[in-house]
Amino acid sequence: MQFFFFILAITFFYLLLKPLLNVFLASIILAYVFYPLFGKIKNYLKYENISILITLILIIIIFLMPFVFIASQIPKQTASIYTYFQDNIAGKGLFSFNCKNSDSYSCNIFNFANEQGVLNFNKIIDSAFSKMTQAATYIVISIPNIIVSIALALFISFFLFKDGKRMINAAIRLMPLDKKHSNSLVEKFGKVTHSVVFAHIIVAIVQGSLGAIGFYIFGISSPIFWGVIMAIFALIPLIGTAIVWVPASIFLLINGIIANSYLLMGKAIGLFLFGIFIISTIDNILRVKIIGGSADVHPLTVLIGIIGGISLFGLTGIFIGPIALSLLITFFNDFRGEYA
Numbered sequence: 001m002q003f004f005f006f007i008l009a010i011t012f013f014y015l016l017l018k019p020l021l022n023v024f025l026a027s028i029i030l031a032y033v034f035y036p037l038f039g040k041i042k043n044y045l046k047y048e049n050i051s052i053l054i055t056l057i058l059i060i061i062i063f064l065m066p067f068v069f070i071a072s073q074i075p076k077q078t079a080s081i082y083t084y085f086q087d088n089i090a091g092k093g094l095f096s097f098n099c100k101n102s103d104s105y106s107c108n109i110f111n112f113a114n115e116q117g118v119l120n121f122n123k124i125i126d127s128a129f130s131k132m133t134q135a136a137t138y139i140v141i142s143i144p145n146i147i148v149s150i151a152l153a154l155f156i157s158f159f160l161f162k163d164g165k166r167m168i169n170a171a172i173r174l175m176p177l178d179k180k181h182s183n184s185l186v187e188k189f190g191k192v193t194h195s196v197v198f199a200h201i202i203v204a205i206v207q208g209s210l211g212a213i214g215f216y217i218f219g220i221s222s223p224i225f226w227g228v229i230m231a232i233f234a235l236i237p238l239i240g241t242a243i244v245w246v247p248a249s250i251f252l253l254i255n256g257i258i259a260n261s262y263l264l265m266g267k268a269i270g271l272f273l274f275g276i277f278i279i280s281t282i283d284n285i286l287r288v289k290i291i292g293g294s295a296d297v298h299p300l301t302v303l304i305g306i307i308g309g310i311s312l313f314g315l316t317g318i319f320i321g322p323i324a325l326s327l328l329i330t331f332f333n334d335f336r337g338e339y340a
Contacts, residue, residue: 009174020152021313021316022149022316023149023152023153023156024156025316025319025320026153027152027153027154027156027157027160028160028193029193029197029319030059030153030154030157030160031157031160031161031164032193032194032197033197034055034058034059035161035164037055037058038051038052038055038161041054041055048162049162052158052161052162055161056154056157056158059154059157060154066228066231066232069225069228070225070228070229070232073222073225077222077225080221168186171186172186181331184330185327185330185331188326188327188330189323189327191296192291192297192322192323192326192327193319193323195290195291195293195297196291196318196319196322196323197319198290199286199287199290199291200235200287200318200319201235202286202290203234203282203283203286203287203290204231204232204234204235205231206282206286207230207231207234207241207279207282207283208227208228208230208231208232208234208241209227209231210278210279210282211223211226211227211230211231211241211244211245211279212224212226212227212228212230213227214245214271214274214275214278214279215227215245215248215271217270217274218252218267218268218270218271218274219252219264219267220248220251220252220271226244226248229244230244230245230279234283240280240283241275241279241280241283242275242280245271245272245274245275245279246272246275248271249268249269249271249272249275250268251268252264252265252267252268252271253265253268253269253272255268256268287302287306288302288303291322297322297326301322301325301326301329302322304321304325305321305322305323305324305325305326306318306321306322307321308321308325309321309322309324309325
């Protein structure tokens with residue numbers, strides 16, 4: 001009966017937090033990742049509240065740095081892309097800078113289609129930039145909600161830093177298990193949470209670095225900028241890095257076809273294969289290996305947890321899934337060991 005009420009309480013707690021699940025999860029992750037830093041600051045200053053405030057300020061600075069870098073580069077990159085398309089694609093016939101004096105078969109086809117109005121690249125470019133403007137407008141409109149979510153996450157993190165240990169001890173006392181099994185679940189939760197967060201960050205950094213290297217090798221301008229963008233997208237489940245390297249590959253391929261350059265076409269194919277077999281594959285291998293190795297969880301459990309978690313909880317499922325499944329397996333193993 002006690003176990004039934006415990007499950008009922010967990011379900012009610014989940015439903016209560018569901019509207020703020022992402023914020024609450026972010027707060028737990030922030031507190032867990034930066035708790036060692038908070039501990040060192042607290043040991044040095046001896047004042048808990050001041051130590052928490054300094055830790056939160058450092059968190060803000062750490063997370064703002066890549067976004068400040070991106071924000072500083074966006075006007076330059078946007079102007080460069082727009083100028084490139086206007087000068088080389090729109091207004092003069094399709095890719096006229098390459099095709100106007102070229103007798104290549106592909107240029108003849110593209111120029112004929114453009115002259116017949118089949119391909120209206122002025123309209124395509126205007127439509128593309130209109131969508132970009134709409135997306136930018138949506139982001140601007142969302143800024144107040146984003147700021148409120150960040151502020152709320154930091155506010156919750158403050159109390160997790162301050163009372164986190166007491167909260168864990170209270171949760172252990174509420175569990176309908178003996179102390180041994182409760183401690184086992186808490187220990188497993190700590191290991192899996194650390195592994196999931198650590199793996200997520202490491203994979204994003206590795207993918208962003210590989211993306212920057214690939215862009216440099218295959219001739220994409222501003223490889224560091226696009227590498228940082230790729231690392232950020234790598235942190236977003238179901239989107240990932242392909243949203244960056246696939247358009248870059250298509251861009252190189254189109255230029256290669258129009259310029260009748262086998263070198264550019266080869267670079268496009270090379271970048272596409274690099275994205276599939278290196279950048280994307282490293283995610284599947286590295287994430288599962290890090291979580292499975294450091295948390296002593298079978299790789300299949302991690303994979304099933306990630307897939308099931310995303311389908312059930314959305315973006316946050318990549319964290320919740322492996323943790324919940326690992327805890328469930330630990331619980332049943334302890335239960336079997338106790339009553340077998």
